[in-house]
Amino acid sequence: MVVLASTPAVDHIPLLRSPDPGDYFSGMPVVDLSSPGAPRAIADACERFGFFKLVNHGVPADTMDRLESEAVRFFSLPQADKDRSGPAYPFGYGSKRIGLNGDMGWLEYLLLAVDSASLSGACAVPSCALLAALNEYIAAVRKVAVRVMEAMAEGLGIAAVDALSGMVTAEGSDQVFRVNHYPPCHALQGLGCSATGFGEHTDPQLISVLRSNGTSGLQIALQNGQWVSVPSDRDAFFVNVGDSLQVLTNGRFKSVKHRVVANSLKSRVSMIYFGGPAMTQRIAPLPQLLGAGEQSLYKDFTWGEYKKAAYNSRLGDNRLAQFHR
Ligand SMILES: C=C1C[C@]23C[C@@]1(O)CC[C@H]2[C@@]12CC[C@H](O)[C@@](C)(C(=O)O1)[C@H]2[C@@H]3C(=O)O
Ligand SMILES: O=C(O)CCC(=O)C(=O)O
Numbered sequence: 404m405v406v407l408a409s410t411p412a413v414d415h416i417p418l419l420r421s422p423d424p425g426d427y428f429s430g431m432p433v434v435d436l437s438s439p440g441a442p443r444a445i446a447d448a449c450e451r452f453g454f455f456k457l458v459n460h461g462v463p464a465d466t467m468d469r470l471e472s473e474a475v476r477f478f479s480l481p482q483a484d485k486d487r488s489g490p491a492y493p494f495g496y497g498s499k500r501i502g503l504n505g506d507m508g509w510l511e512y513l514l515l516a517v518d519s520a521s522l523s524g525a526c527a528v529p530s531c532a533l534l535a536a537l538n539e540y541i542a543a544v545r546k547v548a549v550r551v552m553e554a555m556a557e558g559l560g561i562a563a564v565d566a567l568s569g570m571v572t573a574e575g576s577d578q579v580f581r582v583n584h585y586p587p588c589h590a591l592q593g594l595g596c597s598a599t600g601f602g603e604h605t606d607p608q609l610i611s612v613l614r615s616n617g618t619s620g621l622q623i624a625l626q627n628g629q630w631v632s633v634p635s636d637r638d639a640f641f642v643n644v645g646d647s648l649q650v651l652t653n654g655r656f657k658s659v660k661h662r663v664v665a666n667s668l669k670s671r672v673s674m675i676y677f678g679g680p681a682m683t684q685r686i687a688p689l690p691q692l693l694g695a696g697e698q699s700l701y702k703d704f705t706w707g708e709y710k711k712a713a714y715n716s717r718l719g720d721n722r723l724a725q726f727h728r
């Protein structure tokens with residue numbers, strides 16, 4: 404309370420205990436996408452954690468670095484220039500407010516829609532260089548998401564390689580891209596607490612593929628509820644299972660709860676591809692995954708119905724609970 408009263412800059416931003424070095428995720432699964440064992444390793448990680456680090460993914464460092472530096476250039480613009488690319492909803496620049504239901508975080512961001520493999524014309528991106536970097540990166544990261552989903556299907560023993568990936572490559576698939584910038588939160592330096600960058604939540608889609616600069620901050624909740632920090636690696640991707648994939652696998656894959664803690668000294672820049680299906684896609688366990696007599700754990704719904712419910716909820720709500728049978 405005293406901290407909040409004396410630091411107006413972080414007013415309205417929830418505070419978290421600062422991570423200590425012992426909280427690092429020592430058992431993080433690391434999957435080599437180029438290895439023949441990738442499908443099994445991916446399925447295993449998704450069952451245990453709903454999360455893994457992906458290396459040897461084939462996306463050139465240049466493609467990632469170019470978007471990072473264009474993003475840094477954009478976020479360094481005067482506030483009035485950035486605001487001209489807003490508001491964030493439906494798509495554009497936003498700051499501190501996350502969603503439409505009162506969530507706040509110590510960040511600014513660009514929230515963008517993806518059509519097929521590039522940015523939708525509905526997104527007003529202020530510079531040609533940023534637009535080109537976004538499109539090059541999105542095309543590449545989307546291919547990675549498709550390869551990972553193909554490997555997931557194989558790891559689950561599903562014969563049709565595109566049983567999952569086909570949902571994000573289908574006409575009308577609902578793909579979102581966001582670039583987050585968490586400025587250093589100097590006001591809390593040395594106080595033992597940190598500003599919430601992005602509050603705890605699960606992602607509603609099928610899959611999220613994240614890349615960040617070298618600043619840590621991302622934490623995931625293990626199945627026993629313990630929060631662990633994910634060491635940053637600018638050369639790797641971090642993949643998480645979303646709510647819809649949990650349902651398609653009837654709970655075998657876990658939609659991982661995660662959050663971001665702002666650093667008091669360094670900026671974090673992250674870029675995340677969210678692969679969602681078409682609005683009319685039915686989200687229900689794949690029949691190939693239901694054992695004899697096994698029932699769906701969930702009521703039937705479409706992605707459009709789930710997305711509407713998700714966007715009416717607060718970040719930390721258990722969105723899937725209302726769809727449990
Ligand atoms: C508070 C919210 C922000 C969010 C929409 C929501 O109502 C609940 C889900 C949130 C989330 C998390 C993953 C992605 O970052 C995101 C774009 C999404 O699809 O669902 C965000 C939404 C958002 O920032 O608008
Ligand atoms: O910025 C990050 O590192 C993660 C953000 C996140 O979880 C999200 O945007 O859904």
Ligand SMILES: [Fe+2]
Pocket residue numbers: 604605606611661
């Ligand atoms: Fe997320």
